[in-house]
Amino acid sequence: MSDLTPNHIDGEALAPIDADALKALAQKNIDNPEGGLKKIRTHTEADGHFRNITQVRDLPPILVSEPPALLGDNSAANPTEVAQAALAACISVGIQAIATHRGVTLTKINIDIVSDIDVSPTWGTGDLGEHKRPGVSNVEVSIDLEGDTDRETLDQIQKDAIEWSPVVNTYTRPAKLTSKLV
Incomplete structure (x- = not known):
């Protein structure tokens, strides 16, 4: 047990998600892809x-x-740290869902993320050269997984979670963003 996860005992299976509900949710979205489009x-x-x-x-x-x-x-936490926490949480959710779907019981999901950021543009008031890139770059994700399967299977689970994570895809394929004064 760690201070971060007081409900989980090291080496024991993570509290499972409902595999049947996961299957039903997946099938619902296969049958009606438009129904999966939501507003946040x-x-x-x-x-x-x-x-x-x-x-x-x-x-x-x-x-x-x-x-x-x-x-x-x-x-x-600052906005970038919150975004990074959301990235890790989204990857973790994906890992647990994919593992559940494949019948793998996990005992550990630990994710560390380190990213680079240049804060010198200072919200548009600092060094504003064209070579400046506000926001994170070079995001490094390290995933420590343990479960009742081999390392190759765990590696494929994490790779698939990265590929299908909504937040990973927001980082790597940014959404169209518009703003307006109301």
Whole structure:
């Protein structure tokens, strides 16, 4: 058991997802691909000092802030860290779903991500040379998997999770983004 995962005991199977429900969800989307198209809605309000609070569905609000080096109060993860956490969580969900679909019981999914970011453009107020690229680059994902199968199968599961992850695909095939003042 770790402080991060108090509900999981090292070496024991991860709490399973419902394999039949997974199969039914997959079949539902095979039978009706248009039914799989959904809207994701969030609402964010600024609270000052680079603190932002976001409402997602009816869940407790999420605080996002900046570290002192970026003029924040260090009260929460910053937007890029939250995006990176979402990337890891999405990969983890995919790994567990694919493993379940293939009848593999997992005992460990640990994901570490290190990425590079150039903060010198400072939100459009700093070094704005054309050679500058705001946002992350060179994202390195390390996945530690254990389960009741061989290493080759675990490797294929993680590769398939990377290929089909919605957040990985957002990083690698960015969505069309528009903005408007309302």
